[in-house]
Amino acid sequence: MKPLLEVRDMTVSYGMIAAVRSVSFEVYSGETVVLLGANGAGKSSILRAVSGLIPGGGTVRFEGEDLAAIPAHERVARGIAHVPEGRHIFGNLSVKENLLLGAWVRRSSLAGDLDRVLALFPRLKERYSQSGGTLSGGEQQMLAVGRALMSRPRLLLLDEPSMGLSPKLVESIFSMLADFHESGMTLLVVEQNAAMALTLASRAYVLEAGEMKLSGTAAELQDNPLVRSAYLGE
């Protein structure tokens, strides 16, 4: 089986500093893959290079197609949606406008998609005409995810979906991601909350200082003594 997303020898540099060094991994259709690692390990840089926000060396293939010459906005049209770290919602625009912008690449009728996303996040329905900036952190995260879903992605990239949320909200976000996984969606998740992330993942990769250190199924990594001591706090 061919992978949906295939990353080979990716390098990302900020000036003289190499944040990601020759990283390779793949994501198969229907999988939930988690990238684990400490602050500054290069996880977010990988996601940004996959979605085209920053240039990266090496090759990124999506459904077999080399993405090198494809700018970020066209990658969305090809089916890659990225929920960025810090949510980046449009603060002065209403929830409705935020969601509609998520489907900017599609010109077909969006009414069905709006209903689908609002059914998924009833809270957003309550806040429908409120501006995004007035939402609470958890609601903003839901809005960011909902906005990404509006483009009907085949691969959803999530950068630290639990960041800055209360434990209860983290749990509900993760149970929602588990539902996405159940429904057959393909997810690539970057997360510092390793314990939570591993319950969700099919497979995981561990990054350290920009390099790939470990990889395996979630169960394997959960039993790995290195992971247990470094990321699960045991």
Next chain:
Amino acid sequence: MRVSAEFLRRACSPGKYFNARTVAAAGFIAALAVSRYGLLDNYLQLLLMLIGINVILTMSLNLINGYMGEFSVGHAGFMAAGAYVSSLLSVRTLAAFSPFWAFPCAVLAGGLVAGAVGLVVAVPSFKTRGDYLAIVTLAFSMIVKSVIENIDAVGGPRGFLGMDKLTTLPWVFFWVVVTIWVIRNFIYSRFGRGVLAVREDEIAADLTGVNTRNVKMLAFVVSSFFAGIAGGLYAHLIQYISPGSFDILKSTEMLVMVYLGGVGSIAGSILGATTYTVLLEALRPLGMWRMAVMPLLLVGLMIFRPRGMMGLKEARWLVPSSEREGGDSK
């Protein structure tokens, strides 16, 4: 003007009779009547026309500085392009034709040339991110000024005249309505939503698939087109244009009207342009001192209403019915 009390009462209470279309139709009839039968004295008519031209300029700049969140400081350059092209056309080329057709064609041509110039400015400006637009547009307006000063065929620094006074109240009103209609429909279109996304968060705009470069270019071309239209109307109203009429002060005036009325708002643009034009006239007795009052007003505004009188808010009747909250016409 004699209007029935019933009409006034209805016009003042938003509802069935008060929508963009009725306002446009009633305004156009009023403008026709005023200019045909001289219902207002010439000074008031001139003031109304200046207000209209300033509304067009303010809407044009608001598209870039308010809706898109970029910062252009050289819009007078586009106004100059429109003014000179339309004036040249009506004096040299179209003089033999009936002004009824020649005048709108000249104004439109001025707008189109200004739009094309806008595209030339936009291409290098939007290759980079950040505040480069301010620098590029500033340089651009200086280039326009010195180019015109060095072309003898258009009078160089002495300026250009010979246009008939073809700008009338109905024409100004017509172009104001066209500007509002086009910019409103643009803002509430898919592309317009992209413009707002660029202002709010360019990274997120990229991530939601907005083609930010195309969106910026299109907005800039639309904006410079209307600045050119305003230039053509201005030239055929004052009947004299010179490089000095389109210097950095003119651009500053436009900025003041945008930030006075309110960023990202059509109603704000109308309000800002009207307030500024009327105040400037009302303060005329102060002589030189009026130029001290305006900046003070601005400072006060920035302290008490930093987004302008209508910042990011829109008058309900200017919002397409499908976009209104709890839409009343479904």
